[in-house]
Amino acid sequence: MTIQNAISQIWYTRCPVPTPVGLASQLGLLEETFAREGIALRSIIDSKDRDVRSSHFTHHLDYSFRHGGNVPPIRARSEGNPTRLVGITWTDEFQAIITLSGSGIETTRDLVGRRFGVPRRPPGIVDFMATTALKGLVSALSLEGLGPHEVDIVDIAIQGSVLDDREGPQLYGLRNRQAYGPEIAALLRGEVDAIYVKGTPGISVANLFATRTVTEFGFHPDPKIRINSGSPRILTVDERLAEDRPDLVARLLETLQRAGAWAESHPDEVRRFVAREVGASEEVVASANGPDLHRHLGIGLEPELVDAIGHYKDFLYAWGFLAADFDIGDWVDRRPWALLETRAVA
Template identity: 85%
Template structure:
């Protein structure tokens, strides 16, 4: 029996955000492609087993792949977890610093000396939302030549892990809790003066409280300003899958290109599919991701994309979110791309 015949199932996961993996799953492309190889796909994030779901964050499962926010896989790599970076997707999204209309904070310069709230989860899984908010704050302040040292950073303590709260009456039948609930509560109680929000969740809560946008930079022309946990997002595979079945990794990449090509030809359907993926209305998706979302669901490993991940990796290390530093280029595995003619993918 050959190695090729020994893999009967693969674990996969994706974040509830716009990704070609999410599209490929909804379209049935991934299931179809892997079924032809005799491989069953199992969803990590939908598992009832907490130990399996944790692989969404630490990438510990053999024969698995992940597409989504970059902080957990970067952290996993820094801890020595044997993974490979095989693709990058850059889909810009709404990013902003918001406050209440009566706060007196009109512009970024008004943040000096004010309280900026950052939700902090208990130790364990890397606190990717705290990292995201910090990078958002640093990016926003840099536009005015300001430093984070000129702002009072206030921790908003959370008691639950990101793995908790996946079920129960507090969800009211939904898949996930509304993003930024704790931050908005702290803002309304007057415990903080401003917070960072992003994506469809950020748009929704800003609309809910009629917030004042201090600064919005999710579509800023300088990519270093936009770089954050979701910009860009990464496709990673574990080492055993990369080494034992590089053909399946290549098939994965080909299938995602098929989904990306489909997206470019179906802008209205993309908005509908992404709305289902993120649990938001199509109106919110259009506002959060812009009118050209369908053109930004591709996959690549171009040097500028790798450099963007390296830039954010350096930020995470500087701010203490990583176990140790590592060489971003040593993480990249371009072998699955060899021989793939993306133009021929149909």
């Protein structure tokens, strides 16, 4: 009982993308769940302390959980940060290779020998933008029996850190900068011939500049083609929370299940809530995530979901983005799910 009463706050963070954590937060379910335990929720990404904000990527804070893109938590685990993988959500989204009209690139095969732009951030934080673009390229090329060695990969330098670039007049009052700006600029300057984009920002920027879609594969029937940094997204908790209070992790999962169940019968509200979460219009959300978005905000830990994360982890390791390899099975923690099952039986 002493341990249970020792926790007065829990840190949490989520990416600005469709997730059951984002939905549960907007519905007030998260605060309600933890308030019943006398626990305050604190947002990592909204903290004024840069070291706290960095936990969005490094997952170093005790008593914290994270739901979003899978590259940072996979990287953190490879560096030895003690975390547990407790849930997975698969929400498909627009993924495409785009080019400018007049580039002469009509199909994926036309990418052979052409320049493909890959964003590269300065050292310090795992380069999730580069990993995402490269996996998108590999997926697209594989559909035509091609490999990345047949394309000229060109680095696009991204200045600054996402940890620091969160306020100031250059954001015009918004919370985040529009994604794919440097990549589109390189495309317009003629420094590269094609780039990868995804999700709501990908749809928006492709529309804004009237680009040509070379190939779109975000809803491809083969899951290994769709797998990328956001497909699927993962829920991780730090080791202390997992070990000291597995009951709280179970309550978190139960709350996210409630949010997912609510979503299935509220498609219009879900689209509206997600639009608010990602900073886009409902029309863009519908285009980027498809008409069945409300049916894909659940959470689970089924073998096929774990295998998908393992597949992407292997890609990251093969391309040199991980400090070390590790076993996905050792990362997975099914104990909170067992607690939920016990409650259901009781």
